[in-house]
Amino acid sequence: MSVAIEATGLHKSYRDGERSVDVLRGADLSVEPGEFVAVVGPSGSGKSTLLHLLGALDVPDAGSIEIGGTAVAGLDPVEAARFRNRTIGFVFQFQELLADFDALENVMMPGKIAGWRSGRARDRALELLAEVGLEDRSDHFPNQLSGGERQRVALCRALLLEPPLLLADEPTGNLDPESAVRVFDLMIALQEGHGTTALVVTHNPALANRCGRLLQLDGGRLEAFAGASGSG
Amino acid sequence: MLGSGSSSVSLLVARRYLRSTRRDAFISFLTFTAAAGLALGVAALILALAMLTGFQSALKEEILARTPEIEIQLPTATGYAEAAEIRHAVTELPEVGAAQLVTRGQGWVTAEGRVRAVELIGFEGELPASFPEASDRAEGLYLGARLADAWGLEPGQVVEVASSKPTLSPFGPQPRVRRLPIHGRYASGRTDLTDRVALPLEQAAGLLGSRGYRVQVATGDLQKALVLAPELDGLVPAGTAIRTWRELNRGLFFALRLEKSLMFVAVFLIVAVASLALVSDLTLIIASKRREVGILGAMGTDPGALRRIFTLLGGLLAGLGVAVGGAVGLGLALFLDRTRLIRIPTGVYFLDYVPFDVRPFDVAVILVATVTVALIGAGYAARRAAALQPVEALRR
Numbered sequence: 001m002s003v004a005i006e007a008t009g010l011h012k013s014y015r016d017g018e019r020s021v022d023v024l025r026g027a028d029l030s031v032e033p034g035e036f037v038a039v040v041g042p043s044g045s046g047k048s049t050l051l052h053l054l055g056a057l058d059v060p061d062a063g064s065i066e067i068g069g070t071a072v073a074g075l076d077p078v079e080a081a082r083f084r085n086r087t088i089g090f091v092f093q094f095q096e097l098l099a100d101f102d103a104l105e106n107v108m109m110p111g112k113i114a115g116w117r118s119g120r121a122r123d124r125a126l127e128l129l130a131e132v133g134l135e136d137r138s139d140h141f142p143n144q145l146s147g148g149e150r151q152r153v154a155l156c157r158a159l160l161l162e163p164p165l166l167l168a169d170e171p172t173g174n175l176d177p178e179s180a181v182r183v184f185d186l187m188i189a190l191q192e193g194h195g196t197t198a199l200v201v202t203h204n205p206a207l208a209n210r211c212g213r214l215l216q217l218d219g220g221r222l223e224a225f226a227g228a229s230g231s232g
Numbered sequence: 233m234l235g236s237g238s239s240s241v242s243l244l245v246a247r248r249y250l251r252s253t254r255r256d257a258f259i260s261f262l263t264f265t266a267a268a269g270l271a272l273g274v275a276a277l278i279l280a281l282a283m284l285t286g287f288q289s290a291l292k293e294e295i296l297a298r299t300p301e302i303e304i305q306l307p308t309a310t311g312y313a314e315a316a317e318i319r320h321a322v323t324e325l326p327e328v329g330a331a332q333l334v335t336r337g338q339g340w341v342t343a344e345g346r347v348r349a350v351e352l353i354g355f356e357g358e359l360p361a362s363f364p365e366a367s368d369r370a371e372g373l374y375l376g377a378r379l380a381d382a383w384g385l386e387p388g389q390v391v392e393v394a395s396s397k398p399t400l401s402p403f404g405p406q407p408r409v410r411r412l413p414i415h416g417r418y419a420s421g422r423t424d425l426t427d428r429v430a431l432p433l434e435q436a437a438g439l440l441g442s443r444g445y446r447v448q449v450a451t452g453d454l455q456k457a458l459v460l461a462p463e464l465d466g467l468v469p470a471g472t473a474i475r476t477w478r479e480l481n482r483g484l485f486f487a488l489r490l491e492k493s494l495m496f497v498a499v500f501l502i503v504a505v506a507s508l509a510l511v512s513d514l515t516l517i518i519a520s521k522r523r524e525v526g527i528l529g530a531m532g533t534d535p536g537a538l539r540r541i542f543t544l545l546g547g548l549l550a551g552l553g554v555a556v557g558g559a560v561g562l563g564l565a566l567f568l569d570r571t572r573l574i575r576i577p578t579g580v581y582f583l584d585y586v587p588f589d590v591r592p593f594d595v596a597v598i599l600v601a602t603v604t605v606a607l608i609g610a611g612y613a614a615r616r617a618a619a620l621q622p623v624e625a626l627r628r
Binding site: 052055057058077078081082083084085086090092096097098099100101109110112113114157 | 240241244248249251252524526527529530531532533534535536537621622623626
């Protein structure tokens with residue numbers, strides 16, 4: 001299952017003391033269902049901001065976002081939460097797992113939030129953990145896992161509900177090169193296997209080049225990636 | 233579907249967060265302080281109210297043993313014959329166990345040059361039940377044990393009983409005095425402000441003049457007496473005052489209720505302070521879980537469910553404190569009451585130990601009030617978690 005993304009004229013600015021910083025200045029984005037898109041750009045260019053807007057975690061100052069036909073910016077907090085739960089799987093840079101839950105419980109969590117029966121969530125979570133080679137680490141807590149293992153758990157968690165859209169913010173940014181490649185390989189395999197639309201923000205041009213399409217965020221706007229020199 | 237799912241998730245996360253409070257030294261200390269404060273408040277409330285209720289029950293028992301269940305005060309113009317008829321009519325009622333004609337007034341008892349102001353109570357038939365622990369209840373003069381002991385008076389000795397109502401004589405007003413032998417004694421109440429002296433109705437009427445008669449009614453059941461009192465209206469002439477044990481002691485019973493309410497409020501301050509500690513503890517926990525709140529939000533936990541997580545966490549902490557405090561308070565109260573461990577020097581008070589009377593209603597009020605206040609505090613703190621935007625929480 002996959003969805004299309006249509007974002008037009010996205011503006012977002014932040015206040016930094018007295019100063020207003022314009023992060024996005026009319027960014028447009030169009031992603032086909034099932035496409036794997038990488039967004040690169042220097043630090044502070046607004047990559048994470050773009051991801052937060054697309055993920056209904058934040059609202060744009062101007063512009064519109066439609067994901068699978070749903071106008072994301074108009075959702076109230078409860079609708080936005082439901083939308084995130086059903087439509088989007090997030091992977092963050094710092095393998096954001098819940099410290100008080102083991103790997104299996106972390107993966108099951110979106111299912112619990114969606115009201116799935118425990119058995120169903122557990123079966124599906126174990127399948128996913130097996131897919132990423134962590135079946136024997138399911139009862140380990142985050143502090144007992146390596147960075148790469150944590151990110152693989154986070155990937156499983158993002159895919160538990162088979163969301164039509166996967167958003168990843170520097171998913172390999174905090175991993176050693178070997179783990180980074182392994183996690184990215186898995187992400188591509190899972191994205192292809194599940195047919196999910198995916199948008200990945202990354203600093204790593206080598207990994208970004210493996211995505212179907214490469215975009216660059218520069219001056220608050222998105223454009224086709226011009227070359228390795230543009231990435232940070 | 234999401235709603236029911238988010239409720240169970242809230243409880244699941246709250247339970248895990250309760251366990252994880254042990255990991256951080258500061259949070260662990262604050263959590264312990266908040267829960268222990270609530271436990272202390274609940275235990276103190278149970279003990280304080282049980283002790284007060286114990287004293288009040290003993291006091292009420294003492295007072296009620298010396299108060300008629302119902303007293304019908306006939307108009308002063310009512311003569312003996314009419315009063316006796318009314319007494320008879322009241323006795324005929326099926327609910328009435330006994331009805332007795334009495335008269336009351338002020339006077340003095342003098343013996344061997346000593347004098348004591350007393351309340352004179354004239355009675356017909358047997359000594360009324362409001363004079364407890366008399367060995368023999370036949371007609372005659374009865375003194376309180378306290379007065380008899382103080383003066384060294386024994387049954388058979390003669391004392392002078394004088395009334396405040398004078399008789400006019402050629403030499404001016406003269407006090408009315410009777411010399412009467414002591415028939416017996418009754419147990420003085422430590423709560424009696426003036427000594428009471430019981431004497432035959434005929435003698436009392438002679439001493440007190442036309443003070444008016446009263447009919448004291450006993451049913452054997454205080455609650456039944458309250459129901460019966462209004463039904464007596466039809467049997468008595470206009471101008472009659474009918475008072476139950478509750479009305480006869482209205483001021484005192486009100487004071488006792490007030491005392492208990494004020495005690496509750498004063499000791500409940502411990503709970504209020506502990507609830508504030510709970511608010512700061514939850515605020516610290518929310519701050520330490522800030523990023524997790526953001527992740528939960530990103531996964532689709534709505535603001536209501538986020539608020540529920542921390543309200544439930546507060547509820548669980550409060551529940552823990554209340555359970556421990558309740559067990560300690562109840563255990564101590566029952567132990568102290570059973571063993572009578574805390575003694576009061578004999579003669580200082582009307583009891584020689586501190587009684588503890590635990591009332592289920594009091595305990596229920598304490599538990600409900602404590603949990604409610606703690607939940608209000610927790611809900612207030614939890615609003616911060618709900619107000620946290622996932623994007624703000626995720627920002628490093």
